[in-house]
Amino acid sequence: MKSILIVEDEAAIARVLGAYLKKAGFQVTHAADGIAALEVFEASPPSLILLDIMLPNMDGFELLGQIRKISSCPVIMLTARDGIKDRLAGLDGGADDYMSKPFIPEEVVARVNAVLRRPSQWSDGSGKRHFGSLFVDFSARSVFLNNAEVSLSPRDMSVLLFLAERPNQICTRDQLIEQVWEMDYEGSDRAVDLSIKRLRQALSHWPAEEGEIRTLRGTGYQLWTV
Incomplete structure (x- = not known):
């Protein structure tokens, strides 16, 4: 029960x-x-x-x-x-x-x-997480989709890992800038939008019923998953 x-x-x-x-x-x-x-x-x-x-x-x-x-x-x-x-x-x-x-x-x-x-995301306790066919290894900073490694720039990888650590939570642009770009950041928040766009392209074969990176207009982003 x-x-x-x-x-x-x-x-x-x-x-x-x-x-x-x-x-x-x-x-x-x-x-x-x-x-x-x-x-x-x-x-x-x-x-x-x-x-x-x-x-x-x-x-x-x-x-x-x-x-x-x-x-x-x-x-x-x-x-x-x-x-x-x-x-x-x-x-x-x-x-x-x-x-x-x-x-x-x-x-x-x-x-x-x-x-x-809701089918929950699960972790095997070693810094790895599965979101359906998307597999994230936080310690190794690597991502696999349908058992094929996804090639990402270090910055885009950091954005994805930040979102994947907080599934279904809203992450604002300011949070991403502070945590991912840190003191290296001198541009506009357009850089965050472009990173999200590249991530969506890289994960274009991730089934929509398993999850997606969502934009919450005026608020931020979330890695949504069932």
């Missing part, structure tokens, strides 16, 4: 969510603050976490960061803070989905099922 950890300080909300999730066949655990949630998670990792942002002791963003250091467990943020900055912060921090309060419990259950149906 798949298990859900509800991290929510409002007991009434946690109770309603728990009832609907149990009815849908899930095992449910509840934690009312961030520190308790981290202890529960470390003791018995769940299949998915429903995470509020405004929590006592450790807020949802900080808890998400702690979890992402040790696990790729799916996380759906469920919060009254529905501003675009909060949404981007959650998704950029590694959340798999983001829902605003007030919510319809049936929709929460549907979102949970949708996230759990």
Whole structure:
């Protein structure tokens, strides 16, 4: 049976969510603050976490960061803070989905099922990751598509590795410039666009149903994968 950890300080909300999730066949655990949630998670990792942002002791963003250091467990943020900055912060921090309060419990259950149906990317624990037919070896700085090595410039490789380390997260141009170009960068952000264009060409045979590099207009880029 798949298990859900509800991290929510409002007991009434946690109770309603728990009832609907149990009815849908899930095992449910509840934690009312961030520190308790981290202890529960470390003791018995769940299949998915429903995470509020405004929590006592450790807020949802900080808890998400702690979890992402040790696990790729799916996380759906469920919060009254529905501003675009909060949404981007959650998704950029590694959340798999983001829902605003007030919510319809049936929709929460549907979102949970949708996230759990996604085939997850997997790592063999040695700095290597598979995204369907795309294979990324971070330590060797090499990429293979359909078992054939993909030839990339050092800079384009760095961009791809940066995105691949954060699948389905939004990476802004500023982040890419800061982390990839560093102090060597003296031009406009057009350089980032051109690098992304070259990567798309190099990965043109990567099946669309497995993933793609997406442009989020006015926000940045993400390596999207199922």
